[in-house]
Amino acid sequence: MTAGLYGCSGSAPGTRPGASTATSPHGEGVSPFTGLPAEPAPVLAVKIDNVPPARPPTGLDAADLVYVEQVEAGQTRLLAVYASQRPRTVGPVRSARESDLELLRQFGRPALAYSGEQSALRPLIDAAPLFPLTPGDAPGAYFRDRDRPAPHNLYVRPERALAAAPEATKAKDIGFRFGPAPAGGRPVNEHTVRYPAARFTFTWSEGDRRWNVAMDGTPTRTADGDRVAPRTVVVQNVDVHPSRFRDRGGSVTPYTETVGSGTALVLRDGRGHEARWSRPSADGGTTFTTPAGQPLAFAPGQVWVVLKGR
Template sequence: MPHAPARPTLRLAAVLALAVLTVGACASGPSQPERTTLTQEPTVEVAKAAPPAVVVPPRWPLTGEAADAVVDRPAIAVKIENPREVRPQTGLDQADVVWEQVVEGGITRFVAVFHSQVPAEVGPVRSIRPMDPAIAAPLHGIVAFSGGQQAFVRELGQSGVQLMSQDGGAAGFYRKKGVMPAPHNVYGTPTTWWENADAGHSASPPAQFAFARRADQSTVLTAGTPATLLDLRLSGYSRPQWAFDTASGTWLRSEGDTPATARSGARLAARNVVALRVQLVDSGTKDPAGNPVPETVLVGTGKGTVVSGGKALEVTWSKPATDAVLTLTAPDGSPVTLAPGVTWVELVPASSGSVTVS
């Protein structure tokens, strides 16, 4: 049997072929998974809501107090007298700003400025003095008065204000019976004066002081020292005092030791009292009784004291011109801001008066 040895050789070849196929299969490794292409979704822009508008309430320019609405009308500066026999006066409790000045004989007179409130009646109304233009001119409004030397009246008219003079026949003045004899019985109605404002004097006044938004943000509250009493000597006749009242947060006025009130019965009070040390000079004129008429010098610079909210602060005041607004500066040179509310300005003679804080 010559062909028998060929069979093992065929079997071996088959085995080798199978091994080669198996190794090849193992070398190729496991099958790779199919790749998936991810499609990015388009970006959607979401509109952002606008922030709510900040609502800033309007504020009365002479007090800095917020209001639902501020009436556009001029300020009215009224000359009101202050000897003992005419107290209590009418309307002082409704003024935004009150200036106190020394006149002849050591008595004082007020320049009461009305804007945010409308008193039914004010008085007794008296005559003007040579320092009144420097007080009234920055208001660009109306000055109501009864009498005055012609030179004083002329200077006041030249300062840019509108004059409402009882002697000049302006409406709104009358003599009130049963109070005092003439000339201490002239009273007036501010509504009538407002109605007669001319086109050049019908706008609201500019702010006369810088005010903080809140009392606790005012310069006196943040930089001042504790105080409860402001004792002033304007003359031998006039010694007003201001005492801090914690309950109301205001300074209450007294004439000497007597509490000062208005005819309404309301106590005269202020959020801020500004005591300015000023020069008092002879105006070169005399009143009908022959007394020299003094003039307070308000154009220039000087020292002062401001009390507000149970604190006091020494300041420097400056007023470069008759129609310029008075500015107050703190010891560090920064502008002084007052607490919103009524302000009284006391013009204290530097040479003969005094300012005592305790």
């Protein structure tokens, strides 16, 4: 597979300025999640803690795709999706939320690694098209790091977790397109997304051609010291409303709607592009288009989707 199929940051040969150059991710040997060369592999989603006591994360830089979701008390958690790579360890792993079930339906029937759930949510998880992998479902896949404080010390071994879900769906088209950047956009050096009790800042690194991530003002590095730096960041404006669930402290769990349509900001190659997103049904993927209705291409590489209440 040649690199030119998915393009770089310049215009494709023979393409007029402003024309859509987004390509389909159906090419053999190319990941539909990143637009990079990859062999077909089952999808493993991992719910990752990201409050200060849980940092630094492990294995986050190896994810194809990272979603940021709001949880109780205005905090956030990450849902990292793996297919192209399987790091030895990922975590810290935390509990699932109802919003995860709708979000993951576009992946077919993936495996979901998480620490547990409240009892009222388990019937919904069992009915969802996914393979739930808690420590009780795949005990050999998890371990606790005794050098870190509980509950921020549970980790999963992806290879062992997927062994407990041999029929997990392989990576498939979820609506993303990769290729040269669209015309226009505005220069962006830094962009911050704020939640009631958390904030994410994405700073463009021209030398690395990536967006360096900072959480609550601190640069995000993995346990190995590597910067977490996606090629594309999507700030997806969604409806967030109270669910019927509460956490142990009595705080209402927010529900994030990812089926529907709305606006988004796509950050790639040091520019911000206004976009529209559309996901008509839970079983279908999410498409991103320019204001003119053309597919909006992402830069090949890791993608972050920041789900922000509108």
